[in-house]
Amino acid sequence: MPLLEAIRLAFRTIWAQKLKSFFSLVGVLIGVTFLIAVVSIVQGMNRYMVDRFANTLIGANTFELRQRPSINMGHVTHEMWLAWQRRPRVSYADADFVRDRIRTPATFAKFCEDRVSVHYDGKVAKDIDLVGTEDTYFRIRNYELAAGRAFTAQEVRAGQPVLVVGHELAEKLLPGLDPVGKVVHIGGLPYRIIGVVAPQGTLFGLSLDKFAVMPFSAQARRLICPINILDALIVRTDDPPQMQVAMAEAEAAMRSRRQLKPSEENDFAFQTAEGALGTWQKISRILFLALPGLVAISLVVGGIVIMNIMLMAVSERTREIGIRKALGARRRDILAQFIVEAATLSAAGAVLGIGFGLVLAFVVKALTPLPAAVAPWSVAVGVILGVSVGVVAGVYPASRASRLDPIIALRAE
Amino acid sequence: MTAIIRIRDLGREYRMGSELILALRGVTLDIHRNEYVAIMGPSGSGKSTMMNLLGCLDTPTAGEYWLNGEEVSRLTDDALARVRNREIGFVFQTFNLLPRATALHNVELPLVYAGVRGRERRERAAAALERVGLGNRMDHRPNELSGGQRQRVAIARALVNQPSILLADEPTGNLDSVTSEEIMEVFAALHARGQTVIMVTHEPDIAAHAERVVVLRDGQVETDRVNQGAAA
Numbered sequence: 001m002p003l004l005e006a007i008r009l010a011f012r013t014i015w016a017q018k019l020k021s022f023f024s025l026v027g028v029l030i031g032v033t034f035l036i037a038v039v040s041i042v043q044g045m046n047r048y049m050v051d052r053f054a055n056t057l058i059g060a061n062t063f064e065l066r067q068r069p070s071i072n073m074g075h076v077t078h079e080m081w082l083a084w085q086r087r088p089r090v091s092y093a094d095a096d097f098v099r100d101r102i103r104t105p106a107t108f109a110k111f112c113e114d115r116v117s118v119h120y121d122g123k124v125a126k127d128i129d130l131v132g133t134e135d136t137y138f139r140i141r142n143y144e145l146a147a148g149r150a151f152t153a154q155e156v157r158a159g160q161p162v163l164v165v166g167h168e169l170a171e172k173l174l175p176g177l178d179p180v181g182k183v184v185h186i187g188g189l190p191y192r193i194i195g196v197v198a199p200q201g202t203l204f205g206l207s208l209d210k211f212a213v214m215p216f217s218a219q220a221r222r223l224i225c226p227i228n229i230l231d232a233l234i235v236r237t238d239d240p241p242q243m244q245v246a247m248a249e250a251e252a253a254m255r256s257r258r259q260l261k262p263s264e265e266n267d268f269a270f271q272t273a274e275g276a277l278g279t280w281q282k283i284s285r286i287l288f289l290a291l292p293g294l295v296a297i298s299l300v301v302g303g304i305v306i307m308n309i310m311l312m313a314v315s316e317r318t319r320e321i322g323i324r325k326a327l328g329a330r331r332r333d334i335l336a337q338f339i340v341e342a343a344t345l346s347a348a349g350a351v352l353g354i355g356f357g358l359v360l361a362f363v364v365k366a367l368t369p370l371p372a373a374v375a376p377w378s379v380a381v382g383v384i385l386g387v388s389v390g391v392v393a394g395v396y397p398a399s400r401a402s403r404l405d406p407i408i409a410l411r412a413e
Numbered sequence: 414m415t416a417i418i419r420i421r422d423l424g425r426e427y428r429m430g431s432e433l434i435l436a437l438r439g440v441t442l443d444i445h446r447n448e449y450v451a452i453m454g455p456s457g458s459g460k461s462t463m464m465n466l467l468g469c470l471d472t473p474t475a476g477e478y479w480l481n482g483e484e485v486s487r488l489t490d491d492a493l494a495r496v497r498n499r500e501i502g503f504v505f506q507t508f509n510l511l512p513r514a515t516a517l518h519n520v521e522l523p524l525v526y527a528g529v530r531g532r533e534r535r536e537r538a539a540a541a542l543e544r545v546g547l548g549n550r551m552d553h554r555p556n557e558l559s560g561g562q563r564q565r566v567a568i569a570r571a572l573v574n575q576p577s578i579l580l581a582d583e584p585t586g587n588l589d590s591v592t593s594e595e596i597m598e599v600f601a602a603l604h605a606r607g608q609t610v611i612m613v614t615h616e617p618d619i620a621a622h623a624e625r626v627v628v629l630r631d632g633q634v635e636t637d638r639v640n641q642g643a644a645a
Contacts, residue, residue, distance in 0.1 A: 326509070331494075
């Protein structure tokens with residue numbers, strides 16, 4: 001019997017028993033739904049983490065020299081935390097020392113930050129991320145100015161009370177006003193807004209536009225960092241290999257400056273986009289390792305259900321098998337008929353599963369800030385798995401059917 | 414006349430536990446093209462075994478069976494399936510139609526296994542249904558048809574692949590006497606057009622329609638006579 005004929009026959013049989021068929025393919029359906037949904041969400045998450053999270057918070061080809069990492073996604077024990085706290089902080093002098101010893105072309109910016117309140121005309125904007133840094137910071141962050149200008153190296157040297165604000169801060173504190181030229185107060189000190197940074201969007205649903213940038217040398221620095229102390233020295237290079245070289249140079253410089261013995265660990269930390277992603281990558285790897293197991297369990301269950309349904313079908317349709325054999329069906333015709341029926345059943349489950357998985361992924365995408373990216377390979381894997389589960393599950397019942405004696409089968413009720 | 418069926422010393426034994434049952438013990442029989450033969454006998458006479466062997470549903474444990482020039486008594490399962498498909502048209506007592514399939518699809522089945530495709534298959538099946546007077550019932554399922562109509566579908570199915578023999582097993586066993594007569598008329602018409610018909614039955618008035626009656630008893634041919642009344 002030609003394959004197309006067998007598939008058409010399978011659909012007719014499956015359609016004749018819609019409810020029973022549906023229940024028998026639920027196992028495969030769940031397995032494939034799970035496969036599609038998890039792969040889509042993890043892949044979407046991956047893309048998000050790489051594109052937005054790491055590159056927004058740190059930036060490509062950029063590393064930060066810090067006392068301790070600020071982005072921790074793994075488990076940090078109390079002891080680790082205390083050890084980090086005991087480390088010496090990064091000073092202005094440390095930063096200058098390292099800068100002088102990195103020979104790789106790079107852009108540097110001293111950096112410290114904290115949350116402050118910004119006042120204007122009796123209004124307050126709380127929880128504003130105030131960054132004290134150098135004029136190079138705008139280049140490192142790729143900030144574009146929507147209005148006004150960034151501050152200059154000269155203003156940094158002079159510690160001028162000038163401020164470049166984020167888009168949202170400007171809109172909240174000075175609605176309907178041109179922020180450039182307005183004077184706001186931070187910790188009682190007057191600061192003149194000289195520029196507004198173009199909108200940066202959101203990360204995990206949080207705004208990235210509620211910040212203000214000032215020269216690290218300006219007066220308000222005491223609100224965010226002790227004098228002479230930095231949160232980080234930011235170093236941006238041109239490409240990943242140069243970043244590795246620059247990082248090695250920075251490490252050597254810091255170790256010699258801190259007079260660390262070879263046996264001693266670094267008492268400072270480098271933070272990179274990849275480093276921040278490390279933990280996430282570990283999580284996604286575990287998910288991808290666990291996924292085949294979880295999918296396999298539901299597919300095995302689904303396969304067993306289909307095998308049972310097919311065994312039932314064979315005994316229910318013994319008479320039909322007898323008739324077909326009497327009319328000239330060979331063993332392989334009967335074998336093909338039941339295997340194709342099982343495979344069609346299972347493939348139908350897989351197709352429904354793909355549908356549900358896609359719906360699930362899009363629901364997640366619509367209702368959470370997580371983007372879901374459907375991986376075409378997972379759809380292909382779903383279909384292939386569906387068909388193979390059916391074929392495997394169908395072999396035993398089909399071979400039983402094909403070996404039936406036509407005389408006995410014809411006599412069956 | 415060519416013998417379309419040549420049977421020599423055909424034997425079939427079954428093992429039931431430790432007991433050996435001799436269902437057929439040395440049957441020798443020739444059936445020629447365009448004969449109309451009834452095989453009769455009381456229950457236990459070996460009729461059913463004879464029918465299974467003639468229909469190539471079973472193989473003998475002794476003797477030879479030549480069907481249309483081919484020795485079929487030693488064939489494999491799949492080779493027997495091919496012989497059934499090409500040489501034999503079955504008509505059963507219980508019709509044995511696929512309940513979920515339409516009349517047309519039921520009649521198409523032998524052609525499916527003969528490898529006939531698409532439009533040709535549908536056309537041949539439709540023509541076979543026309544010949545038994547069911548041209549207007551092609552899309553009906555068996556449960557939408559009367560007993561006589563179902564048996565006509567079965568006859569159409571049996572003939573669609575132009576088999577050497579039409580093999581009927583108690584073809585009127587599930588039909589009332591009026592319908593039985595109708596089916597017998599169909600058989601007579603087929604025979605008149607040259608079809609070889611073999612009918613297994615235990616009803617003498619049904620056997621009376623055949624030209625020749627073979628009576629089995631205890632696994633052997635008891636009588637083999639020409640039926641004077643039916644020849645006309």
